[in-house]
Amino acid sequence: DTIPRFGTETPHEAKLAELMDNIDAWGLNIFDVHNYSQSHSLTSVMYTIFKKRNLIETFRISPQKLINYLVTLESHYLDVPYHCSIHAADVTQAIHVLLLIPSFENTFTDLEILAALFAAAIHDVDHPGVTNQYLINSDNELALMYNDTSVLENHSLAVAFKLLQNEDCDFIENLSDEQRKILRQISIDMVLATDMSKHGAIMQTIQSFHQSLKAKQCKDSNSNSSTNDSLVLTEQKERVQLLREMLHCADLSNPTKHLSIYTQWVDRIMDEFHYQGDRERSAGMPISPMCNRRTADIEMAQIGFIQAIVEPLWQMWAQLVYPHCQQMLDNIDSNRQWYEYQISNRSSRNNT
Numbered sequence: 001d002t003i004p005r006f007g008t009e010t011p012h013e014a015k016l017a018e019l020m021d022n023i024d025a026w027g028l029n030i031f032d033v034h035n036y037s038q039s040h041s042l043t044s045v046m047y048t049i050f051k052k053r054n055l056i057e058t059f060r061i062s063p064q065k066l067i068n069y070l071v072t073l074e075s076h077y078l079d080v081p082y083h084c085s086i087h088a089a090d091v092t093q094a095i096h097v098l099l100l101i102p103s104f105e106n107t108f109t110d111l112e113i114l115a116a117l118f119a120a121a122i123h124d125v126d127h128p129g130v131t132n133q134y135l136i137n138s139d140n141e142l143a144l145m146y147n148d149t150s151v152l153e154n155h156s157l158a159v160a161f162k163l164l165q166n167e168d169c170d171f172i173e174n175l176s177d178e179q180r181k182i183l184r185q186i187s188i189d190m191v192l193a194t195d196m197s198k199h200g201a202i203m204q205t206i207q208s209f210h211q212s213l214k215a216k217q218c219k220d221s222n223s224n225s226s227t228n229d230s231l232v233l234t235e236q237k238e239r240v241q242l243l244r245e246m247l248h249c250a251d252l253s254n255p256t257k258h259l260s261i262y263t264q265w266v267d268r269i270m271d272e273f274h275y276q277g278d279r280e281r282s283a284g285m286p287i288s289p290m291c292n293r294r295t296a297d298i299e300m301a302q303i304g305f306i307q308a309i310v311e312p313l314w315q316m317w318a319q320l321v322y323p324h325c326q327q328m329l330d331n332i333d334s335n336r337q338w339y340e341y342q343i344s345n346r347s348s349r350n351n352t
């Protein structure tokens with residue numbers, strides 16, 4: 001039986017095809033992809049990117065096994081408001097677009113690109129919709145299993161690799177042992193780096209690391225345009241550092257999207273945080289920051305999130321790949337201003 005064009009059967013294939021024409025664009029509406037792919041956004045996005053990047057030929061991947069793995073992975077994302085399979089599809093498509101930046105034209109090997117896309121797709125699988133701190137505070141089995149250390153990130157990695165052991169899902173069967181080892185090593189490194197407790201360390205190293213890269217930046221000899229300075233990194237360690245930052249940026253990319261997309265993610269994360277707060281309240285636990293629906297100031301929290309975390313990170317990233325990624329910075333700025341306007345509007349409403 002032939003494989004459907006986007007990996008999964010859907011009565012809306014024409015509409016999905018129209019959406020997938022924007023797979024290389026930052027403005028892709030992942031919620032539309034989810035709706036028109038019969039809730040298989042992760043499978044259809046990953047399959048489309050793999051085909052477009054010729055990874056199926058390069059690594060002699062069985063298309064059927066790839067789809068078996070993707071559909072199984074997707075089914076292991078839980079039905080939680082934010083950390084569901086749409087978030088994985090969103091982050092996967094984001095890292096695909098970041099990898100298309102001309103600065104990286106000659107930077108990564110095919111295997112590193114395969115690993116980066118795989119890491120993005122798996123990075124939050126089986127996420128229960130609560131924070132690491134909640135799992136630790138509630139003596140959850142997972143916190144016990146992972147000794148309170150990057151509990152969710154370790155769990156997603158273990159679940160994702162466990163699924164690979166399934167014979168008819170092992171789409172990397174034709175990789176050499178060395179390649180499988182490298183794929184596993186890079187995926188583990190990248191997914192563990194999505195733990196927000198590592199954010200400070202990433203911000204510490206990013207400044208000096210990017211300065212050293214800019215110093216090395218060379219004019220790509222056969223480039224057709226003088227501005228195409230490709231980053232050539234001889235050390236795999238440095239390339240993995242860049243991929244780690246890239247996945248962290250993709251994971252924290254909601255405020256860099258168009259307002260209509262960004263506000264849907266805000267609604268979802270607040271649902272998830274408030275539900276956790278409800279569980280903490282009824283368990284008599286202290287309610288985590290931003291998780292108390294009775295005292296929530298959603299607009300202020302987003303402005304704080306943008307100013308403290310998202311904008312500094314994306315400014316560092318945009319500096320490295322200048323002039324690319326200016327659109328992300330522009331969206332962050334206009335989105336922050338929109339939330340500031342909501343607040344100013346709110347107070348004047350109260351005065352009427």
Ligand SMILES: O[C@@H](CN1CCOCC1)Cn1nccc1-c1ccc(OC(F)F)c(OC2CCCC2)c1
Pocket residue numbers: 196254255262265266267269273289290301302305
């Ligand atoms: O929790 C966040 C970082 N912490 C750091 C410590 O202070 C509180 C925030 C990052 N994170 N981790 C997982 C999901 C998200 C996360 C992703 C999209 C978020 O907002 C929007 F873009 F949709 C988001 O917003 C929260 C609620 C208000 C401020 C932060 C959070």
Ligand SMILES: [Zn+2]
Pocket residue numbers: 087091123124194251
């Ligand atoms: Zn995530």
